Amino acid sequence: xxxxxxxxxxxxxxxxxxxxxxxxxxxxxxxxxxxxxxxxxxxxxxxxxxxxxxxxxxxxxxxxxxxxxxxxxxxxxxxxxxxxxxxxxxxxxxxxxxxxxxxxxxxxxxxxxxxxxxxxxxxxxxxxxxxxxxxxxxxxxxxxxxxxxxxxxxxxxxxxxxxxxxxxxxxxxxxxxxxxxxxxxxxxxxxxxxxxxxxxxxxxxxxxxxxxxxxxxxxxxxxxxxxxxxxxxxxxxxxxxxxxxxxxxxxxxxxxxxxxxxxx
Amino acid sequence: xxxxxxxxxxxxxxxxxxxxxxxxxxxxxxxxxxxxxxxxxxxxxxxxxxxxxxxxxxxxxxxxxxxxxxxxxxxxxxxxxxxxxxxxxxxxxxxxxxxxxxxxxxxxxxxxxxxxxxxxxxxxxxxxxxxxxx
Numbered sequence: 416x417x418x419x420x421x422x423x424x425x426x427x428x429x430x431x432x433x434x435x436x437x438x439x440x441x442x443x444x445x446x447x448x449x450x451x452x453x454x455x456x457x458x459x460x461x462x463x464x465x466x467x468x469x470x471x472x473x474x475x476x477x478x479x480x481x482x483x484x485x486x487x488x489x490x491x492x493x494x495x496x497x498x499x500x501x502x503x504x505x506x507x508x509x510x511x512x513x514x515x516x517x518x519x520x521x522x523x524x525x526x527x528x529x530x531x532x533x534x535x536x537x538x539x540x541x542x543x544x545x546x547x548x549x550x551x552x553x554x555x556x557x558x559x560x561x562x563x564x565x566x567x568x569x570x571x572x573x574x575x576x577x578x579x580x581x582x583x584x585x586x587x588x589x590x591x592x593x594x595x596x597x598x599x600x601x602x603x604x605x606x607x608x609x610x611x612x613x614x615x616x617x618x619x620x621x622x623x624x625x626x627x628x629x630x631x632x633x634x635x636x637x638x639x640x641x642x643x644x645x646x647x648x649x650x651x652x653x654x655x656x657x658x659x660x661x662x663x664x665x666x667x668x669x670x671x672x673x674x675x676x677x678x679x
Numbered sequence: 680x681x682x683x684x685x686x687x688x689x690x691x692x693x694x695x696x697x698x699x700x701x702x703x704x705x706x707x708x709x710x711x712x713x714x715x716x717x718x719x720x721x722x723x724x725x726x727x728x729x730x731x732x733x734x735x736x737x738x739x740x741x742x743x744x745x746x747x748x749x750x751x752x753x754x755x756x757x758x759x760x761x762x763x764x765x766x767x768x769x770x771x772x773x774x775x776x777x778x779x780x781x782x783x784x785x786x787x788x789x790x791x792x793x794x795x796x797x798x799x800x801x802x803x804x805x806x807x808x809x810x811x812x813x
Contacts, residue, residue: 416705416734423721426728430720433736434710441716449725451693487691487758488726491786495809505810512809513802519786520801523793526761577718608714611722615713616761630797 423448445577445611447482454483463498467510473580473645478511481612482578484518491515518617525616532619533600535628541593542674548598552605556591563660564653565641566590577611582644588625589635593672594660599626632677635669638662682752683779686743686772688765691758692726695781699756702746703727705736709764740771747776758783 416433420426423444431438447453461478469475483489495515498508525532535545554560559567559574569587573579579587584606591602599622606622607613623629638661642650650656661668669677685695687703694701705720727734735742747755754777757769772778787805794800 416736418728418734420728423725426724427717427721430717430724434705434717434720437710437715437720438717440714441718443716443718444721445718447722449722449727450729451726452729453725482722486689486723486726487693487783490783492784495786509810515786516802516805516809517798519805520795520798522761523801524795527795529763574716577716577722604714609716609718611719613713613715613719 440608441574443575443577445575447479447576447578447611449482449488451488454480454488457483458489458494458497461498461501461511463508463511464502467507470510470514471582471644473582473648477580479578485612485614485617491519521614521616521620524620532615532623535626536623537628539633540627540631540675540677541633541672543596545598548592548596550598550601552591552597552601553595556595556597557605562654563590563649565645565649568649573606573609577609579610584621585625585634586636586641588622589633590661592622592626593633593635599623599628633673635665635672636661637665637668681754682750683754683756684743684747684750684752686755686757687727687730687732688739688757688760688768689723690760690762690765691783692723692730693758694730694732695756695758700746700750700752701730701732702743703730703732703734704739704742705734706739706764707737739768743768743772744775753777754779756781 417429420429427444431442457478457480461480462476465476470477480489480494484491484494495512498511499505502508539545556566556570559570561567566587569579569583572583588599588602591597592599603619603622606618607615610618620629625634627633638650638659641661653659683699685699685701687694687701710720724734733746735746743755747753755772756779759780759782769778769780787808789805789808791804793804
């Protein structure tokens with residue numbers, strides 16, 4: 416295949432000709448560039464010390480290293496070494512190292528389970544059997560037309576950039592599986608299709624963690640949590656502000672969403 | 680024949696060795712199975728443009744084997760991957776070539792049994808190794 420391109424757009428046009436089905440699914444190009452040079456610049460910019468305190472905030476110092484790690488442009492060992500070099504005490508990099516360890520953990524499970532990562536590892540702890548969850552990703556979700564400012568924004572961001580903050584991934588997964596009662600596999604396929612860091616192991620097993628088919632309780636959230644960690648950017652303009660499905664205490668939401676008592 | 684080529688794949692987009700002819704094949708089956716969009720292809724392609732690698736598309740094992748024949752090679756080196764797709768391709772290639780799979784640098788060098796039932800159990804074992812500066 417060709418190697419001479421004048422710009423990113425020139426390359427994108429060539430790829431759209433070569434892979435028309437991929438372009439038809441989504442023709443957007445991510446602002447995150449590929450390549451070892453970009454990977455090195457991204458690595459140089461990480462702040463493992465600050466990461467520990469504010470990584471859960473959408474505007475927090477997340478590293479965006481995941482696409483480079485997923486494709487082996489950087490490996491976990493060199494990222495860990497670099498993180499240690501950025502902090503005065505090893506303990507300050509601990510939270511960041513835990514996140515690297517999750518990736519290693521998922522890869523180890525993938526080695527033992529292979530394609531089985533597509534199946535429920537355990538029954539869901541929601542009080543519902545697998546048959547209660549629908550197979551299809553609803554079209555209003557896929558097309559960012561749910562009317563929920565947060566979820567629609569997450570879908571648009573996923574499609575246009577190929578990246579989502581981890582907290583946004585968790586909220587979206589919980590919404591799809593627990594509020595819309597869709598099988599986690601449909602959401603996992605949607606993410607794999609669009610995420611630059613889409614990896615069957617990290618992706619599917621994280622979806623299973625949210626769904627509670629690979630954890631001891633389902634992950635869910637309420638509006639207050641989403642508003643806090645998003646800085647309120649979605650709730651402020653949301654057409655259903657104050658009356659959305661995420662309103663309420665965790666206890667009240669658990670009663671509404673699940674058939675069994677869910678520990679917090 | 681006593682020559683070697685290297686096979687770059689989406690799980691290890693870097694050279695295994697310098698100065699060994701390299702090939703990357705866009706796996707049409709994987710692209711369709713995971714419904715990749717243009718974003719991912721662009722990201723991978725930009726990575727490849729920085730490497731001295733021949734870029735192809737199609738059936739991975741068939742194209743790597745073709746590339747080996749073109750270079751008069753009877754051996755291929757590649758970094759390992761846990762993806763079953765890689766395992767199947769590696770097996771197909773082994774019918775034609777000596778396949779030398781290298782382990783990428785390990786994140787944690789833990790020699791004992793690791794209980795993977797839950798992350799907390801795995802973490803309990805690896806934490807002391809990972810949180811000390813090496």
